Amino acid sequence: MPTVTRTEYIQKMAEYQTIAQSDPVIITSDGREETVLLSYDEYCRLTRRRRRPYLIEELPDEDWRAIEEASAALLSD
DSSP states (O other): OOEEEHHHHHHTHHHHHHHHTTSOEEEEETTEEEEEEOOHHHHHHHHHTOOOOOOGGGOOHHHHHHHHHHHHHHHHO
């Protein structure tokens, strides 16, 4: 994972945006990691995993199926 200073990033922004399509780029400021530049696809993959609380009545069918399958697997062991 490449690490660059904010100044380096500003000078070669297009280059680092291209790199970020396949490998996140860490941007530092005053010697500290400040920002991570990553592809939109990777951002979507990471945020899809974010958990959202539901009322039991709102739980999507897909999640119900996953719960039922996991419960059945536990009971069969």
